[in-house]
Amino acid sequence: MKAKSKKRNQWKAWLYLLPMIILLLVFTVWPIINTVRIAFLCRWDPDVGAIVGYDYQTSMLENVHYQFGINNFINVFAAGNSFLTALGNTMLLTVLTVPISTMLALLIAVALNSIKFLKKFFQTVFFLPYVTNAIAIGMVFATMFGMIWPSPAKPPTSVGIINTIIEAFGGHYVNWIDRGSSYWANIAVLVTYIVWNALPFKILVLLGGLQNVDKQYYDAAKVDGASRWRIFWRITVPLLSPMIAYVVITGFIGGFKEYTSIVGIFGEDMGPYGAPGKLNTMVGFIYDSIPHNQGKASAAALILFAIIFIVTMINMYVSKKKVHY
Amino acid sequence: MKDNRKSYARLRLTVGILLGVAGVCALVIGLLGFGLFALGTWLSASLVCIGFLTLALAVWSLLLLAKIEDEVFTTGATDEISRRERAQKALVKAVMYLFLSVLALAMIFPFYWMLISSVKTVEEYNLPTPTLWPHELRWETYLTAFTGGLNLGRLFLNTVIVGVVSTILSLIVTVLSAYAFARMEFKGKNILFALMLATMMIPGELFTITNYITVSAFNWLHTFTVLIVPFLVSVFYIYLLRQNFMQIPNELYLAAKIDGASDLKYLWKVMIPLASPTIISITILKMMGSWNSYMWPQLVAYDSAHMLVTVGLRGADFTDQLSKLFDYPAQMAAVVLVTVPLLIVFIIFRKYIMRGVSRSGIKG
Numbered sequence: 001m002k003a004k005s006k007k008r009n010q011w012k013a014w015l016y017l018l019p020m021i022i023l024l025l026v027f028t029v030w031p032i033i034n035t036v037r038i039a040f041l042c043r044w045d046p047d048v049g050a051i052v053g054y055d056y057q058t059s060m061l062e063n064v065h066y067q068f069g070i071n072n073f074i075n076v077f078a079a080g081n082s083f084l085t086a087l088g089n090t091m092l093l094t095v096l097t098v099p100i101s102t103m104l105a106l107l108i109a110v111a112l113n114s115i116k117f118l119k120k121f122f123q124t125v126f127f128l129p130y131v132t133n134a135i136a137i138g139m140v141f142a143t144m145f146g147m148i149w150p151s152p153a154k155p156p157t158s159v160g161i162i163n164t165i166i167e168a169f170g171g172h173y174v175n176w177i178d179r180g181s182s183y184w185a186n187i188a189v190l191v192t193y194i195v196w197n198a199l200p201f202k203i204l205v206l207l208g209g210l211q212n213v214d215k216q217y218y219d220a221a222k223v224d225g226a227s228r229w230r231i232f233w234r235i236t237v238p239l240l241s242p243m244i245a246y247v248v249i250t251g252f253i254g255g256f257k258e259y260t261s262i263v264g265i266f267g268e269d270m271g272p273y274g275a276p277g278k279l280n281t282m283v284g285f286i287y288d289s290i291p292h293n294q295g296k297a298s299a300a301a302l303i304l305f306a307i308i309f310i311v312t313m314i315n316m317y318v319s320k321k322k323v324h325y
Numbered sequence: 326m327k328d329n330r331k332s333y334a335r336l337r338l339t340v341g342i343l344l345g346v347a348g349v350c351a352l353v354i355g356l357l358g359f360g361l362f363a364l365g366t367w368l369s370a371s372l373v374c375i376g377f378l379t380l381a382l383a384v385w386s387l388l389l390l391a392k393i394e395d396e397v398f399t400t401g402a403t404d405e406i407s408r409r410e411r412a413q414k415a416l417v418k419a420v421m422y423l424f425l426s427v428l429a430l431a432m433i434f435p436f437y438w439m440l441i442s443s444v445k446t447v448e449e450y451n452l453p454t455p456t457l458w459p460h461e462l463r464w465e466t467y468l469t470a471f472t473g474g475l476n477l478g479r480l481f482l483n484t485v486i487v488g489v490v491s492t493i494l495s496l497i498v499t500v501l502s503a504y505a506f507a508r509m510e511f512k513g514k515n516i517l518f519a520l521m522l523a524t525m526m527i528p529g530e531l532f533t534i535t536n537y538i539t540v541s542a543f544n545w546l547h548t549f550t551v552l553i554v555p556f557l558v559s560v561f562y563i564y565l566l567r568q569n570f571m572q573i574p575n576e577l578y579l580a581a582k583i584d585g586a587s588d589l590k591y592l593w594k595v596m597i598p599l600a601s602p603t604i605i606s607i608t609i610l611k612m613m614g615s616w617n618s619y620m621w622p623q624l625v626a627y628d629s630a631h632m633l634v635t636v637g638l639r640g641a642d643f644t645d646q647l648s649k650l651f652d653y654p655a656q657m658a659a660v661v662l663v664t665v666p667l668l669i670v671f672i673i674f675r676k677y678i679m680r681g682v683s684r685s686g687i688k689g
Contacts, residue, residue: 016501017501019497019501019557020498020501020502023554024560027539028532032527035531035532057541114418115422125433127679128432129432131613131671133635133663133667135619135638137439137664139656161438161455196431196435253528257528267639290533294535305530308528
């Protein structure tokens with residue numbers, strides 16, 4: 001009797017899980033296998049006169065045969081060097097934004113934790129960027145940094161609100177994102193926007209960690225007469241280290257997948273007017289390749305995965321040594 | 326007596342902080358005012374002076390507060406705490422508030438800029454020095470956002486269809502699997518659960534490529550199906566809900582069994598109501614995900630009949646036919662219309678959203 005009901009239950013459990021399993025097999029498990037497979041599939045195309053990667057459309061139409069090889073990976077690095085540009089941009093943005101946003105978030109979280117009055121208000125304000133649309137607010141940043149410049153021959157008719165603020169402080173206006181703008185000006189705008197966007201999540205996690213810190217440590221330090229600065233570095237940071245490690249690791253992973261913030265500010269061209277692709281990222285490179293060359297896209301995606309994996313491993317290793325507990 | 330002092334201290338704190346915030350605002354507006362069209366030099370200069378004075382008042386108010394606080398909250402040891410230390414404490418507090426206020430302003434400014442830009446006339450927006458407050462309000466920009474450039478009404482409709490359908494279907498799949506993992510016994514349960522969690526570690530870009538091939542083969546390109554089906558399963562939501570289901574005591578289940586309730590009835594009548602906070606979190610995050618999704622829709626469904634709001638927004642051209650000028654205010658009005666629903670949802674469901682986010686770190 002008991003065994004029978006158990007068996008019936010088994011059958012039922014699989015029925016409950018069926019939709020999830022089918023969807024997971026089709027859209028998650030199969031893609032993992034297939035993406036690795038087509039990353040190594042390529043063929044010699046006599047029309048193009050080059051090695052081309054796997055392309056679903058042509059393979060359907062012409063019924064061509066592909067061979068295994070590493071040519072997709074060679075193609076990725078050879079393709080007009082645009083992958084190297086994307087790799088460089090992604091690395092630079094990650095290396096700049098992760099430390100800045102983590103440090104700022106830590107300071108804000110500590111400040112928020114030390115106040116009582118208006119705490120809820122500030123918490124809400126600092127969380128606002130999280131619930132917004134990255135593309136939409138990117139467009140707002142574009143209007144803040146952008147200039148009104150109808151004809152290239154003449155100077156811009158309006159330099160935008162940020163430049164106006166700079167000029168109010170006696171500075172000279174900067175061409176942040178418009179035609180002919182410099183690479184570092186573009187990067188500065190992107191870093192500002194990405195940090196603005198990344199702060200809420202980091203503040204939320206760090207503040208959650210701070211609220212769980214035992215007050216006894218602080219009391220003990222105060223009795224010993226430790227200075228605030230010393231308390232911050234000797235007690236707060238070590239006790240928060242698991243949370244800090246968490247936001248740094250997720251920050252690196254998010255940084256390497258940066259894409260929508262650049263689309264928000266610069267549009268689909270991924271660069272200022274007249275220089276498309278100048279600020280492309282690795283994810284941008286993958287998405288550009290998907291419709292016409294899935295082999296190249298897969299190879300690039302595997303490279304991205306490898307980079308994220310290695311960086312996460314390094315992060316874990318470092319935090320294992322540094323994280324207290 | 327002590328209560329009196331306490332409420333006095335609270336009053337001081339309130340006044341001090343309000344003064345501090347007002348001071349920072351006056352200072353910033355005054356400083357910017359020098360270069361701005363809207364404010365004259367005299368007005369700006371006086372604003373700067375007022376800002377400084379208000380800030381000084383705020384610091385003084387907070388300094389005094391520390392003294393009162395010590396009197397109220399320390400017992401007899403007041404004399405041992407030096408005056409200097411108290412002043413330092415208050416100063417630190419004032420600096421904290423100043424720091425937070427300045428950063429909070431930086432956080433809010435893009436929203437402010439979006440709102441005021443959306444009601445400016447094109448002429449005013451194109452002025453050499455931008456105005457911080459529009460001279461005349463032009464609400465027609467919101468009409469332009471719907472009529473010119475992009476078909477915002479259609480985009481909203483598409484997004485709502487995709488959002489609602491995918492949320493409902495996703496909830497069904499999630500609840501069923503979470504229930505199976507939490508309450509039912511079957512062979513290979515732990516292995517299956519571990520495998521499922523393992524897929525969370527692989528970046529989504531890796532799936533996208535093959536999924537593109539798959540949906541092309543299914544002939545799903547440019548349909549609503551392609552926007553809904555591939556993302557129905559979220560391993561993280563299943564995990565979250567399973568944890569919640571596990572917390573519900575087993576006795577309830579046994580009691581329901583004795584009463585002759587079926588599994589489905591028990592799930593519907595007991596489990597779902599008890600786990601409703603988690604289910605609400607999942608619903609909101611999933612809806613917000615559809616509202617904000619860009620990369621996948623841009624790749625597979627960019628025709629006007631199925632375009633989602635974010636894709637349409639970025640691609641829209643607001644150039645005026647007559648003057649050949651780009652209508653930035655209309656663009657900003659469209660951005661406001663996309664952003665405000667999110668903010669309203671956030672204000673209503675703040676608790677649920679923050680809970681869901683702090684556990685996951687994923688955006689929708």
